[in-house]
Amino acid sequence: KRQKKSIAGQLRDRLPEDILGILTLAGKLADEDGFEVFAVGGFVRDILLRQPNFDIDLVAEGDGIAFAYKLAGVLGGRVKAHHKFKTAVIILPNGQRIDVATARLEYYEYPAALPVVELSSIKMDLYRRDFTINALAVHLNPGRFGLLEDFFGAQRDIKDKIIRVLHSLSFVEDPTRILRAIRFEQRFEFRIGGQTERLIRNAVQMTFFQKLSGTRIFHELRLIFDERNALRCLRRMDSFALLTHIHPNLTLDDKLIKYLEELESVRNWYRLLYEEPAAQSWIVYLLGLCGHLPPEELVQIAGNLGFTERQRHDFLALRERTGQALGKLINWSQSGEPLSGLYFILHELPVEGVLLLMAKSTRDQVKKAISVYLTRLRHIKLEIGGADLRIIGLEPGPAYGRILREVLAARIDGKAECRGDQLALAESLAGHIPDIKTKKPQNTATPPS
Ligand code: CTP
Numbered sequence: 222k223r224q225k226k227s228i229a230g231q232l233r234d235r236l237p238e239d240i241l242g243i244l245t246l247a248g249k250l251a252d253e254d255g256f257e258v259f260a261v262g263g264f265v266r267d268i269l270l271r272q273p274n275f276d277i278d279l280v281a282e283g284d285g286i287a288f289a290y291k292l293a294g295v296l297g298g299r300v301k302a303h304h305k306f307k308t309a310v311i312i313l314p315n316g317q318r319i320d321v322a323t324a325r326l327e328y329y330e331y332p333a334a335l336p337v338v339e340l341s342s343i344k345m346d347l348y349r350r351d352f353t354i355n356a357l358a359v360h361l362n363p364g365r366f367g368l369l370e371d372f373f374g375a376q377r378d379i380k381d382k383i384i385r386v387l388h389s390l391s392f393v394e395d396p397t398r399i400l401r402a403i404r405f406e407q408r409f410e411f412r413i414g415g416q417t418e419r420l421i422r423n424a425v426q427m428t429f430f431q432k433l434s435g436t437r438i439f440h441e442l443r444l445i446f447d448e449r450n451a452l453r454c455l456r457r458m459d460s461f462a463l464l465t466h467i468h469p470n471l472t473l474d475d476k477l478i479k480y481l482e483e484l485e486s487v488r489n490w491y492r493l494l495y496e497e498p499a500a501q502s503w504i505v506y507l508l509g510l511c512g513h514l515p516p517e518e519l520v521q522i523a524g525n526l527g528f529t530e531r532q533r534h535d536f537l538a539l540r541e542r543t544g545q546a547l548g549k550l551i552n553w554s555q556s557g558e559p560l561s562g563l564y565f566i567l568h569e570l571p572v573e574g575v576l577l578l579m580a581k582s583t584r585d586q587v588k589k590a591i592s593v594y595l596t597r598l599r600h601i602k603l604e605i606g607g608a609d610l611r612i613i614g615l616e617p618g619p620a621y622g623r624i625l626r627e628v629l630a631a632r633i634d635g636k637a638e639c640r641g642d643q644l645a646l647a648e649s650l651a652g653h654i655p656d657i658k659t660k661k662p663q664n665t666a667t668p669p670s
Contacts (some may be wrong), residue, residue: 226376228359229367231268240275243296243319247279248361250291256283259343259358259370266354269379270409277319280358282342285309285323292319322346344372351398352405353378353385382411392424396433399424400441403457407450421461431466435527438467439503442526446502452478452485455510468522470514477510484509484580491576494596500572504536508577512540543574550578554587561630563590564598603629604640605647613644615651624650 232241244260251258258281267274281288286302289309293300298313307323324346347356347370358370369376378385384406392398399421406413413421424430445454456473458464464471473481488505511522519540523533549566556562567575572595579591605628607621615621628646631637637646 225368225370227367228268228369232359232367235268235271237275239317240277243277243292243317244361245363245366246295247292248363248366250295251281251283251288252362252364254283254288254291256281257343257365258282258288258361260361261343261347261358262350262355265357265359265369266375266379268359269357269376275317277317279319279321279361280324280343280346281321282324285321289319289321292321343370347372348387350387351391351395351401353383353387354405354411356387378414382409383414384411384417385414386417386420389420392420393427393429396424396429397437397441399430399461399463400438400445400454400458403454403461404441404445404448407453407457408448425461425463425466430463435525439526439528442467442507443503446506449489451502451506452481455481455506464510467525468511468514468518470518471511471522477513480580481506481509484577487576487580490592491572491595500576504539504573505576507536508540508543508573509580512543512577516540539571539574539577542570543577546570546574547578547581550582550587554582554584554590559630559634560590560593560598561633563594564630564633565626567591567594568599598633601629601633603632603643605643609644610647610651613648613651615647620651620654624654 232244236244247258258279260277261280262278264274264276264278279285285307286300286304286309289300289302289311292298293311296311296313298311298317298319300309300311302309309321311319311321313319324342343358347358350356353373353375355375356373357375360366360368360370373387374385384402386392386398386402402413402417402421405411445451445458448454455464456478459473464473484505488500488502491500507522511519514522516537519537520533523536528536546566546569550563553562553566567578570578575591575595579588579595582588582591603625606625607617610621610624611617615624624647627650628637628643631646632643637643
């Protein structure tokens with residue numbers, strides 16, 4: 222038998238100390254109780270691919286839940302156990318999550334006629350998984366720490382850049398894997414293998430994909446929209462005729478692809494700028510993909526994807542509001558008005574809407590102005606506020622809003638940059654509003670009468 226490869230060196234080199242510590246501890250605790258524990262799945266795949274991934278997935282060849290409690294006890298974490306599936310999640314005080322599953326032979330039944338084969342329970346656990354590249358396990362017990370279990374040729378497929386299922390019923394068992402295959406293919410710039418591609422087409426033809434609930438499709442779609450290469454995933458979905466299962470009128474043509482390319486580069490630009498994805502990609506992409514369809518079809522799409530009431534509302538409202546804002550934006554760009562005009566158009570919209578408009582703008586100048594809005598204008602705050610208007614003697618009322626808005630416009634257009642200028646401007650504006658300056662300026666607290 223060939224010697225197992227050890228990736229202990231890679232684990233030590235590529236993992237942060239705390240993660241490495243958790244793996245080592247897990248191996249030690251399992252060893253004390255006399256069973257094997259492994260790190261598995263995307264975590265191992267990403268070590269080999271040199272991609273950061275700190276979502277630890279463990280499989281114990283013993284009682285996974287009891288093991289999770291023991292590990293959590295030492296690490297000071299909480300445990301959420303699912304007894305039905307013999308799985309548990311450990312949540313550490315710093316938010317780190319550790320998934321623990323139980324690998325047990327008795328889960329699997331074989332027809333009596335089959336020759337008895339000795340299978341370790343980790344092998345059976347891995348066999349239930351989606352693709353070879355996700356079916357690697359690495360030993361954590363001391364003495365074997367870092368040894369790789371590769372029963373299905375995962376290392377070869379990683380080397381050859383291939384997404385391959387483990388058996389022919391994989392997509393029938395779980396049609397969401399069709400979208401997962403596409404997502405991993407595009408993320409790693411791999412290729413779905415020939416046989417696997419045939420199995421996908423078969424599953425689609427036999428309407429397995431169509432039988433998925435809208436909610437499950439939407440869940441996978443959201444994961445796709447969070448990818449850097451989301452558009453490539455959509456094009457691949459289109460090549461498997463999957464978009465039309467979301468809605469018959471959803472197809473990609475050259476014009477739409479061009480717009481979506483622009484949208485993706487705008488989204489990725491924004492993401493790079495603000496590391497935390499403050500914008501919800503699903504709403505950006507879905508509106509990009511079907512914002513041109515009539516409202517009743519958008520309602521159907523919301524239904525087909527099992528949107529919650531809230532998602533449906535956000536989706537339809539944003540399409541409406543960006544439509545209106547686009548008209549104002551065109552007027553603004555033709556009128557030669559200053560930047561403050563743009564500010565008040567965009568400020569009404571959530572950032573997702575601003576990104577859609579930025580992608581829609583064909584004129585470089587407008588695009589540039591929107592990027593100035595996103596990076597700078599929208600963060601501008603006045604150095605004065607209502608309290609200052611009071612101090613200079615203005616009676617509180619609706620005029621406050623108008624005056625502050627004018628001062629903000631001036632500030633945005635570079636005409637009232639400091640507090641002094643803003644106060645002066647507010648005062649002069651107030652002078653033009655009849656009946657507003659009724660009180661004496663109060664520079665100090667009101668003296669007792
Ligand atoms: N898995 C599966 N079939 C699915 C979903 C998950 O077989 N439909 C298995 C895969 O082995 C996967 C593991 O469960 O590696 C964990 O799932 P998930 O966290 O979704 O996958 P990752 O591979 O970690 O993907 P990502 O990098 O996108 O988090």
